Amino acid sequence: MARGAQTEMAVLGALGVMPMTGYALRQAILDVLGHFWSESFGQIYPTLSNLERDGLVVRLGSERSTPYSITDAGLERLRALLAEPVQQVPPRNGLLLRLFFGRQLGADACRRLVLDARAEAEQQLAGFDAIRAEIASEPETDVDHPYWLLTISAGEHAARATIAWADECLAELDRIGAAS
Amino acid sequence: MARGAQTEMAVLGALGVMPMTGYALRQAILDVLGHFWSESFGQIYPTLSNLERDGLVVRLGSERSTPYSITDAGLERLRALLAEPVQQVPPRNGLLLRLFFGRQLGADACRRLVLDARAEAEQQLAGFDAIRAEIASEPETDVDHPYWLLTISAGEHAARATIAWADECLAELDRIGAAS
């Protein structure tokens, strides 16, 4: 799959849930997919233009704030994109890189980094609780909900793993700090 | 921190452990930092040239395969880079994006994706065992080892979390598949 098709997939997928303007699309991606996906305006608007040119999305009105809707051809394209193999992004974890070179950085600075990561994970957990509550509060039994909950669960597992690791880590860093 | 400084940090950090050629550097980054970092030749060689020009690394011989060594100025720069705030990479998880739009993809295809992710996590765990064994086998009590083990532990926690999530996920996908 071409790398560019990733943005296309996210945009078509979101419009597959409900029609939206480009602006709302970005908000939705930030709020709902935020913990595992991101897109910037610089990607979204050109992508929407291309999709409209190719007849994969349409605007039902002519005003500025008319939302885009996905077409049948768009749905077909979305399904084709989703079926393509997952593309691995090369990992780049700044925290672990710093810890790996922790001897140069010093045990104290490492502790602070790990504490920050732990706090961030706690915040993520709180955020997931809020999203769960919001999903549960929606009246109709949405057919998408079960899938959405799978992604939330992934985030929760990851965050809890981070917290457990951080606690081990802090204990170990105390030992290292005391020894040096 | 400028984004470009990331590669500089990884290269200086690796040379802070031991002198290496550019080629060996790439192998080391692939083998040792592979689960949380990556660099390509296209980044490594220009970076090495710049570092040499700035006196942060030197080559002690003049032949092709002379390893680069970090200088005192280089060590200083490394410590400064490590002390800068961690830079978050925008998340892009193709698996979770597909699951989120799972209704379009279908429960069966989702199952396959999750199974793949689970298998990959198992492989990672096996890889971490191998690295742990290798580190433990090194004779001298290396002052870097405790820090390296922290990063391994992070990988293990993440991989185990992925496996636990995948198992829950598969059960839930069975339920979804049966209902539809």
Add this chain to the structure above:
DNA sequence: TGTCTCATGTAATCCGTTACATGATTGG
């Protein structure tokens, strides 16, 4: 009236991968 949010876009720039090109060295 002025500021905030909604809304759409473009251009510069940066990062990073990929592909290509070249040649030395080593081991079978």
Add this chain to the structure above:
DNA sequence: CCAATCATGTAACGGATTACATGAGACA
């Protein structure tokens, strides 16, 4: 001697962020 690995680079391309520019509508 031939293949694989070691070793060094460069050029093209693509993708993504960032900053900039513009303007409408709401509301205080």
